[in-house]
Amino acid sequence: MIRHDQVVHHPLGRGSYYFKTNLVGYLSDQCNKDKIAFHIGAQPNCSPHLGNICTFTTGFALARAMNEQFQRDVKVKFVYVDSAPAPNQSVSIDGVQYQKSLKHMGTEQTPFVHVLDRLSDLSGVLYNIETQKYWHLNPAFPGVVRSVVARRETLGPHISPETGKLGIRASCPHPGCGLTDKHGVKNQYHDDGRVTFFCPHHGEHHVNLASSQDLERLEFNTPLRNLIRILICSQDADTSWIMCTGxxxxGFYQEQLTWRILEHPENAPIIFYAPLVLDWSGAKLSKSMYVKEGAYKYLHDAGRKYMIDATTFLNAERGIEALYEEVKNWVKNPYMLFRNYSIEYLDMRLMARGMRLP
Known part of the structure; x- marks a missing residue:
């Protein structure tokens, strides 16, 4: 490895140049509703690790700063993506990908609760936990879904470039099945407002877009779910939303799959991008890679399991406290938020702030 001088540089550019000192004030000014909600989320089967914990911490630290500096009514809303695919429940039949969702299979959510509880205690910001049902029960949801379906001929190719189809799906209602066409390839849309879905084992089943009960069955791929969520938040009369994500x-993903297709982007919620935690190669730290391929063995060997295991991190003396203090410093000096951080740098900073490994 290349030896370095341990001097940290923060070259200004893009967001760090324009918001190097007054990010929190700018965010507060952009939120013109009485209440502010910081949205964070994750798949319930994706165990917390240093990367997504940094994203959560950024949301709580920004919320705390807005409350302290501008007396804003803030909360954190953590929403599970329980419509994501369950592991080992995908199959290809006649060239079509089918899957079962986490919601259908059920999953454990406890590790996230422990992390969120600690961050709430440290920041003094309250939070609550929801599933995708939270969006389905929103009064704006039916109208948003119908408008998206009406634009399917243009939206499909734009946000699903591999298939050209809207990524809408519904699990097969046959007892014990739950399979769904992952990319909505075989979906049929009817003039009477029904959508026909296809199960390779049990045939066709239908969702009536005029039925609130039927609408609860719908699931969406990531770009479409993001678009629908943004459209719903755009219509919230009481709350300004800030979506905090990695x-x-x-960049190109959000520009092409979201912003370019919004009819009224001025009403859209703010999306704030938290710094990524990068491994030695510059790739983001990923729990899913660790689980699937046994990656990051070198972190175990170096006694740094805490980076990929939330329980180890929470058991480390002053571990989560050190991270919160570090991220609070990023918020205090916002130019530090518009960049990513290596695992080596964060390990050094957490140790300097008093973390002691078990």
């Missing part, structure tokens, strides 16, 4: 969702 910066791997920034």
């Amino acid at each position: 910066s791997d969702y920034a």
Whole structure:
């Protein structure tokens, strides 16, 4: 490895140049509703690790700063993506990908609760936990879904470039099945407002877009779910939304699959991109890679399991406290938020802030 001088540089550019000192004030000014909600989320089967914990911490730290500096009514809303595919429940039949969702299979959510509880205690910001049902029960949801379906001929190719189809799906209602056409390839849309879905084992089943009960069955791929969520938040009369997510969702992805297709982007919620935690190669730290391929063995060997295991991190003396203090410093000096951080750098900073490994 290349030896370095341990001097940290923060070259200004893009967001760090324009918001190097007054990010929190700018965010507060952009939120013109009485209440502010910081949205964070994750798949319930994706155990917390240093990367997504950094994203959660950024949301709580920004919320705390807005409350302290501008007396804003803030909360954190954590929404599980329980419509994501369940592991080992995908199959290809006649060239079509089918899957079962986490919601259908059920999953454990406890590790996230422990992390969120600690961050709430440290920041003094309250939070609550929801599933995708939260969006389905929103009064704006039916109208948003119908408008998206009406634009399917143009939206499909734009946000699903591999298939050209809207990524709408519904699990087969046959007892014990739950299979769904992952990409909505075989969906049929009817003039009477029905959508026909296809199960390779049990045939056709239908959703009536005029039925609130039927609408609860719908699931969406990631770009479409993001679009629908943004459209719903755009219509919220009481709350200004700030969507806090990892910066791997920034750039071309968001520009092409969201912003370019919004009819009224001025009403859209703010999307704030938290710094990524990068491994030695510059790739983001990923729990799913660790689980699937046994990656990051070198972190175990170096006694740094805490980076990929939330329980180890929470058991480390002053572990979560050190991270919160570090991220609070990023918020205090916003130019530090518009970049990513290596695992080596964060390990050094957490140790300097008093973390002691078990």
